[in-house]
Amino acid sequence: MSINAEVSEPDDGTPLLCSECFRDVGLRLDAARFGMASRQPCPNCGSSSGALLDEGRIRWVAHRFFVLGSLTKAEYGGAPVIEFNNLRANEVSFLTELQHDVELICENAGVGFFHYGPPLWRLGYIEPLEALQDHDRADSVIQRILTEFPEASLEPGEIFFRLRKDVSSPGDDKQFDSPPRAVCGAGRLDTMDLPVLYGSSDLQVCVHECRATVDDRLHVASLEATRPLRLLDLTAVLTEECTTFESLDMTVHLLFLAGPHSYPHSRAIAEAAKKAGFDGLLFPSYFSLLRTGAPFLETAFGLTTRVFHDASSREAGKIVPNIALFGRPVEDGLIHVRCVNRLYLRQVAYDVGFGPADI
Ligand SMILES: [Zn+2]
Structure with missing residues (x-):
């Protein structure tokens, strides 16, 4: 590699x-x-x-x-x-x-x-990303995201996982639905008015996203859709005719690699996608690079590798998609809880690198 x-x-x-x-x-x-x-x-x-x-x-x-x-x-x-x-x-x-x-x-x-x-795009100086953070200009960027990113379908039979800590009644399917209203609004995409069920088909990412530790009592639900669900695919690599400083692709890529200060902007995208009739989003896990071992903002010859010809399959290999479904899809019958298991952490391995202390 x-x-x-x-x-x-x-x-x-x-x-x-x-x-x-x-x-x-x-x-x-x-x-x-x-x-x-x-x-x-x-x-x-x-x-x-x-x-x-x-x-x-x-x-x-x-x-x-x-x-x-x-x-x-x-x-x-x-x-x-x-x-x-x-x-x-x-x-x-x-x-x-x-x-x-x-x-x-x-x-x-x-x-x-x-x-x-x-180059300043590496530090977030990208026109659509700056506009997304500007109350007066955010809507036009969000509309572009809704139209320029592709739609994906979550089909019945495609199993994905939802991991939870301290479930009181693991036999109750609703425990694996979106959280109650009182605790909504703390995550990357959910608000008090828009509960979100988060899941992933990658169990390791579920463990990271849940911040699970060896002392936690964990349960994992295997979930599947009861009918094809429409998802806006924010994990896609867009083919664009512009510089990285104008790139919508890099805007979304950096947004989902950012911490909690970025959540108001990703929540605004989720709200707009819900209004546009999507059932949910596919979005890059914040832990994608940690999971795949890919370098942060990889470049070659001073350019992001995302702009190279046929980059999409190589770039897709660096990203682990998470699934976000709007509302309460278990209660609404859109998601079937196929199985619930207890999950325990058996072994953890880290791949580490070193750097100079004094920089
Ligand atoms: Zn030597």
Whole structure:
């Protein structure tokens, strides 16, 4: 898997360094993971126990540690603080042992690190996204979202899951309907006047979305529609004839990667979709990238990979759709509770990366 089209996973080449050449512990661990296993001594430090790094692997490890590891989130979007290429002299220095490692990487991979000034779309400066946050201009953007995003159908027989903590009567189907009015209005799409039943066909995402822990008493309902339901598909990748600064596709992509400050805007979209006759939405889970391991706002040659020809299937692989159904679909007979199970967490595994502490 490529973590960035500009720094692709390397083939084996001539070893220049090894994981033990580095002093920073996080960088050593990342280098040990992505280096070449060998008993050959390192040409730099002479160790026979480190994982060897050729030039491509040094760049790969540097990209993970310094670029992905320096990502800073903005209100919408985000960007790495550090970048590197083979055209610039090194401009980044550290007061720790990491400075030694930076110099070693620059020397052996022929690169220089610099402080990255990202394109402003990465930080949410996208015209429709700004309009969506402006009370006077939001409606026209919402109308475009309703017409430019495709419609999907949730068919009978397509099972999806709804996970709940502390259900008092698991045998009562209504316990898996939308929450009571008194607790509506706290989620990404629901309001006091528009209850929403949230679910997903991906159980791992359900566990994340529910913020479930090992101590929770959990039940999962397997749900299916009783007739085809009309959903507005906000997980789609739009084909557009405009720059990323004008992109409706990137507007919606960033909206669903944002935290609770964005909820008033996603709720306004849900309300409008309900008024337009949709039964619900398909929307990207906030935890999509954590689930798929895809990088945040992946770019190649300075452009978002979402604009590339035939990007939709590759981009779709980075997103996990959630299902939101308006009103009380269990009570209204639109959703059938096919089965309820107790669910327990048996094992959890994290895939971690490291970055510089001092940025
Ligand atoms: Zn070494």
